[in-house]
Amino acid sequence: xxxxxxxxxxxxxxxxxxxxxxxxxxxxxxxxxxxxxxxxxxxxxxxxxxxxxxxxxxxxxxxxxxxxxxxxxxxxxxxxxxxxxxxxxxxxxxxxxxxxxxxxxxxxxxxx
Amino acid sequence: xxxxxxxxxxxxxxxxxxxxxxxxxxxxxxxxxxxxxxxxxxxxxxxxxxxxxxxxxxxxxxxxxxxxxxxxxxxxxxxxxxxxxxxxxxxxxxxxxxxxxxxxxxxxxxxxxxxxxx
Numbered sequence: 001x002x003x004x005x006x007x008x009x010x011x012x013x014x015x016x017x018x019x020x021x022x023x024x025x026x027x028x029x030x031x032x033x034x035x036x037x038x039x040x041x042x043x044x045x046x047x048x049x050x051x052x053x054x055x056x057x058x059x060x061x062x063x064x065x066x067x068x069x070x071x072x073x074x075x076x077x078x079x080x081x082x083x084x085x086x087x088x089x090x091x092x093x094x095x096x097x098x099x100x101x102x103x104x105x106x107x108x109x110x111x112x
Numbered sequence: 113x114x115x116x117x118x119x120x121x122x123x124x125x126x127x128x129x130x131x132x133x134x135x136x137x138x139x140x141x142x143x144x145x146x147x148x149x150x151x152x153x154x155x156x157x158x159x160x161x162x163x164x165x166x167x168x169x170x171x172x173x174x175x176x177x178x179x180x181x182x183x184x185x186x187x188x189x190x191x192x193x194x195x196x197x198x199x200x201x202x203x204x205x206x207x208x209x210x211x212x213x214x215x216x217x218x219x220x221x222x223x224x225x226x227x228x229x230x
Binding site: 036091099 | 149151160173174175176214215216218220223
């Protein structure tokens, strides 16, 4: 069973910078996993932020950026705002004969 | 623009089957290169991908749910559906339908809560 691991929780001060990571139990995350990042606020559906490692959707604020970092997918928020307090999920695609997607457990980001 | 709307019973009894439909409006489900997906989220927990299907019928499943789940597509109605058998309380969740789980064109519905209870 493939497992995708994220930090359960992180805290950041307003105006600060924070990096969330996304690791695969199968080894280093690469572009072949098409890492995506989603933001979810209470009572709302998830909203897509980043696709294929670094690419932003038209609505993604400039302060969000995606990358690969130390064998993991990473989401960096620079100049954090109180409105960024939310749950963040990554998802990875595993190819092959039984292709499937696996979500990470999510990171609860607190802005304090 | 394209919108997705989930529909189906909000309450299902244990051991019975759960059936949900996603209606795609504003665009054709036969659009090339899109896989149509179901994803769920138990209350207070994280997201879980369930299955995806192409308009041609090619499908793939979460290995842990494969034995209980069937995803299907009806291009004449511009809909795709999910059937899950032998449900338990652990299947209580908000179920989302989506165009592509991830990627440049990913688009999710607002979700529908399904409660498994007698």
